[in-house]
Amino acid sequence: MAEEAEVEMETAAGAVPVPFQLQLDKSIPFQINIAEWNPEKDLLAMVTEDSKVVLHRFNWQRLWMISPGKCITSLCWRPDGKVIALGLEDGSILLHDVENGKLLKSIKSHSVAVICLNWEEEAHIEKGEIDSAFVYEDRTRRFFPPAPRVPRMPGLNAGDAGFMDDLEDTFHELSTSPRQHFNMLSSGDKDGCICFSIFGIFPIGKINIHKLSLCAPFLDKTATFQLLNASIHQLALSKDLSQLVVLSFGELEENLVKPKGKNVQKDEEYAEVQKFSHTGDSSVGLHCLLLNTSIFLDRKNELQQVAQQASSIEDLVEVVRASLSVMSKQWSEAMHSFHEKFDPLSSLIVSHGLDSNPQDEFLSVLFGARTSPPLHQFLVNSLGEAGLKRVCKAVDTAGKELHSVIHEHLQPAVEIIGFRIAELRGLSRWRARYHIIGLDEKLIDSATEKAGMLLVHVERFLRILAIVLYQFQNFFNWVLRYIKILMSEPIDQIQPANSELIVVFLKFLLDHDPIGELLEVNKIIEVDVDTMQRIEQLVMFGGYSDTNYLEKTLSDEFNQLEQCLKEAFLLQFTTISQKIHCEDLMPLYKVGYTPEVSSSDAPTSIFYYKGDHGATSEVCTDGDSRVDYICFKVPDESLELTNCIGIIRGFANGLDPVQKRVTSPEAILLCIPDAFQCIDLSLYKENQIVLLLNEATSTSESTMRSLVMMVQISDFCFLPLSRRTPANLWTLQILKASAVDMHLEIGKVRYISEPVTSPLAVSASRGLACVFTSRRHAMVYILDEDEDETSDID
Structure with a gap:
């Protein structure tokens, strides 16, 4: 710290306080690829170079470290700071x-x-403001105890691989x-x-920007484009x-034929556009x-109600699936023990x-005949x-386990599924509110019947x-009893058996397994004609x-219910x-190739500020609205200018809903001093931007300096962006002539005595x-406080 102090003292000229109080400087044993602060607490989540997630307090106390076993490519916090989401290389999203x-939760x-x-969370309703929609109450807890949890396979402890631990009650409370x-x-x-995904757990929509018809209003016309070979770089709701x-890298291609209606994602329209679009100009x-x-704003109440029911149903479906799996395994092991002991009789x-x-040998004993040598030996x-x-004992234990799983997990889950589907059924009949979000009455009716049939199968x-x-x-x-008779032992304490039931057992159960059949898939159960006729009369x-x-078997009925719910x-x-x-x-800037750009190669930041902070009246129409700011580093090859x-x-406020007119966004191009290179950037509160710069003129890393800079x-002076023409497509080409040199004196600067990384x-x-x-150090600064000049000397 002495070296850094000297640098800061020289920069501060001995009298000015050093910007940004340094809270701590810690050595870390790994390189950091991703880092995000918790929005509500002083917690920092970091992803290491070997894809481990580390959570630290503000004082650098480690709370936990986890490793999902796959490459982590993105990270974000839920707005209340109680859940962290991890995006993986295989397309999965993990919630911790x-x-x-x-x-x-893990979703794919x-x-x-x-x-x-x-x-993103909906904006909080101001005190005294009345919500336009009714308040929906989840009535399930009135009639049912807490939802059952996924059963654990007997013989395994909590946390064993391949089996889910108990569901978190707090997670259900927070999500539903x-x-x-x-x-x-x-x-x-x-x-x-x-x-x-609503609440991060219920998928509600998916689009592919390759199939979207992209509308761009120009001065002389409204052109439509397709974005080909694109990847999502950043997004903000x-x-x-x-x-x-959405910020996306890709190849922009103008369409010659505009699809009918709105620019929605429909395969038939996309096919028509593609047929004529390949002769247009393309730019990467x-x-x-x-x-x-x-749709999320207009139908947020309906979506929230459906998501509460549907997400719980999906969790309970997993409980049913796991219950059937545990039951099948337990019973098959018991039957294996039974046949392992009784099958050798056939060989004898x-x-x-x-x-x-x-069967004949046992029957001969039952009806008083002499025991044959093979049966005696057996x-x-x-x-x-x-x-x-x-x-x-094996059969009895398996029977008790099945009873336990059914009464504690399977049956309660099926009952709650039936109730929640019935709630959705009631909502689906309110067509004016719920048909627009795809809640179909016929499909829900079908799922309701299947849930009832599954409950009947459980009772059966x-x-x-x-x-x-x-x-x-x-x-x-x-x-x-007969073994003891053969061995001349007393049989007083053994209960006498029912001979008729012995005959039934030998005929139907010795070589058959009705329990195992009910747990099988794609198995047809034989039913007599009279029973089928009575069932048909009940319709x-x-x-x-x-x-x-x-x-049908129990497993087949469950699969049909699951299929109805999926539809x-x-x-x-x-x-x-x-x-x-x-x-x-x-279109922001052009590159000369189809890039696979990482966040470190193209740092970007998107932030929504309140409209009264620097936004013109043309952009913002009321004091409570927010204005979007998009900040990005421009690759040197995109412009004749460098380091911009x-x-x-x-950009998102271009349509004025009051006056029904299109307004132009505003922009500025800043040139960083040639002595430094931008490593990363982030928009900050009150219309500020924080820049991370490395010295570009140093001959060696040991003498290289860096700095953290905050600029208002x-x-x-932002310039309005007039609507472009297809010949002048790129936004930054318009701004190049009016680029502004950014001097270090215009912002707050904190020097660091070693190079920094993103x-x-x-x-x-x-x-x-x-x-x-x-050099693998982590430095935490308080941006809103300055240090006295004596603090560095101390």
């Missing part, structure tokens, strides 16, 4: 609890790497509570797909959730898109040259009293299980239409996706910045 790092919305994440502010997780991947600003670069997501019969089978030597008791399974277990117990008692009373449900939720997903379209397009930063404001954006982690809510150096 901030308290302990525990995995809460993408098929390729998730490049960027943005989690009616008091939870409506929030949306947006994610973009390297193939140009953007996905939207507006505070009212009605607009999404960074493009700024404005997507209309007003064959080896003794008898023309019979195990009962006394092969099976024995100890072996029989082990088999009896319980009855059959009780009968089968009693049959096994009766058979084991009889065999044990006239209503309530269901599937007369063949008794021929119902897919229609919502498709409906919402088709209502998201492109409103505006602004572009800032655009008001409102001090610069990322720059800035927290607008906490007033903090964390800087990482190439």
